[in-house]
Amino acid sequence: MSDALCVGVCMIDWDSGVCLGCGRTPEEIDGVPVAAPVREAPEAAPLPPNVAALVGEGAE
Incomplete structure (x- = not known):
């Protein structure tokens, strides 16, 4: 088992039985x-x- 967090790529490799994104x-x-996008x-x-003109172009 991998300790990596979910990276939002859930794709199970059915030969090995693990997710290709997180393991x-x-x-x-x-x-x-x-994970949220x-x-x-x-x-x-x-x-x-x-x-x-009053505050300058770079002012916030």
Whole structure:
């Protein structure tokens, strides 16, 4: 058994009986939560011209 955490790639190699992603058996995987997908932060919208003129273009 591998001590690696789930990497979200559940594919059982039925010849060896273990997951190709984490190295666990189906019995060991049962009930283990799957890693949530990583979300990228959305890009910030540009400042309106009147606000950029007051505070500067690089201000947050």
